[in-house]
Every structure is written in structure tokens, then in C-alpha cells.
Amino acid sequence: MADPLPVVGSTAPSHASTPTAPAPAKPEPKPAVAFEEFAKLDLRVARVIKAELHPKADRLFKLQVDDGTGLPRQICAGIRGHYTTEQLEGRLIVIVANLAPRVIRGEESRGMLLAASDVPKDAAESAQRSVIVLQPAGEIAPGAIVS
Numbered sequence: 788m789a790d791p792l793p794v795v796g797s798t799a800p801s802h803a804s805t806p807t808a809p810a811p812a813k814p815e816p817k818p819a820v821a822f823e824e825f826a827k828l829d830l831r832v833a834r835v836i837k838a839e840l841h842p843k844a845d846r847l848f849k850l851q852v853d854d855g856t857g858l859p860r861q862i863c864a865g866i867r868g869h870y871t872t873e874q875l876e877g878r879l880i881v882i883v884a885n886l887a888p889r890v891i892r893g894e895e896s897r898g899m900l901l902a903a904s905d906v907p908k909d910a911a912e913s914a915q916r917s918v919i920v921l922q923p924a925g926e927i928a929p930g931a932i933v934s
Contacts, residue, residue: 827885828883828885829883829884829885829932830881830882830883830884830901830932830933830934831854831855831881831882831884831929831930831931831932831933832854832855832879832880832881832882832923832927832928832929832930832931832933833852833853833854833855833860833879833880833881833882833884833898833929833930834852834853834877834878834879834880834929835850835851835852835875835876835877835878835880836851836852836853836876837850837851837876838850838851838872838875838876839872840867840872841863841867841891841892841894842893842894843892843893843894844863844891844892845867846865846866846867846868847863847864847865847867847891847892848863848864848866848867848870848872848875849861849862849863849894850862850863850864850875850900852880852882852898852929853929854882854884854898854929854930855928855929855930855931856930860884860897860898861894861895861896861897862882862896862897862898862899862900863891863892863894863896864899864900864902866900866902866918866920868918869916869917869918870918870920875920878920878922879922879923879926879927879929880900880901880920880921880922881900881901881921881922881923881933882898882899882900882901883898883899883901884898885898886898886899900920901920901921902918902919902920902921903918903919903921904916904917904918904919905917
């Protein structure tokens with residue numbers, strides 16, 4: 788089983804006497820989605836084959852992933868301030884495989900990597916934000932369906 792992804796710039800307190808940060812604001816819940824709508828998402832496991840810096844965006848990586856189809860897939864992911872290319876390459880991740888392709892700063896992205904964050908994306912620039920890439924708890928082949 789792969790080790791959990793370390794996070795660049797972890798904010799875990801190092802001393803018991805260090806004051807703890809206030810709990811993050813709870814995000815507003817989004818509207819309910821019918822099961823039939825949710826079931827349209829194609830969530831699957833992919834392995835990061837190559838991670839590189841996006842040439843036109845400071846917060847993005849360009850990821851080449853193996854999603855089990857045998858066809859190359861590129862995904863742009865806004866996690867650059869939280870991980871390094873070395874931490875991502877070879878890792879299993881969870882992606883939304885059937886998201887419509889989108890050009891992001893001149894690079895096509897054909898899917899979305901799933902990650903968790905403790906601060907909403909639209910929070911102030913100065914907000915300290917932890918981002919954790921979602922990954923399977925054990926080894927499983929790329930293309931495995933997530934349900």
C-alpha cells in the first residue's frame with residue numbers, strides 16, 4: 788500500500804503549547820442532487836504517470852494519467868502550492884473521467900482530480916488552506932470504478 792501523500796507546507800502544530808488555529812468556517816451546503824444525476828459521474832482510479840508545472844499558471848499542474856483505457860489523458864489540477872511533481876508521480880488518484888474537456892490557460896484538461904480542502908476555494912488569498920488529494924487506501928488497477 789502506498790504511503791499517504793505528504794503535504795507541502797503542512798500546518799500541523801509541532802508543540803502542545805502552540806496555539807491552535809480557529810476551526811475553519813463551515814461551507815454552505817449545496818442544493819440536493821437527485822441520485823440519477825450523481826450516478827452520471829464516472830469516478831475512477833487513475834495513476835499519475837507524469838506531473839509537470841503548467842507553463843501559463845502558477846497554481847496548476849499538468850498531469851498525464853493512466854485511467855485504464857489505454858488512451859492518454861491530461862488533467863490540469865490546481866494543487867501546485869500543496870504538492871510537488873515528485874509526490875504525485877506514480878500515485879493513484881481519483882478522477883471524474885467524464886467531465887467535458889476544457890481548455891485551461893491553453894492546455895486541455897479532460898477530467899478532474901478529486902481533493903479535499905479545509906478552506907473554501909473562494910476564501911481570501913491570505914487564508915491558510917490545506918489540500919489533500921483523494922486516493923484509494925490500497926493498491927488497485929487504474930480504471931477501477933469508484934462508487
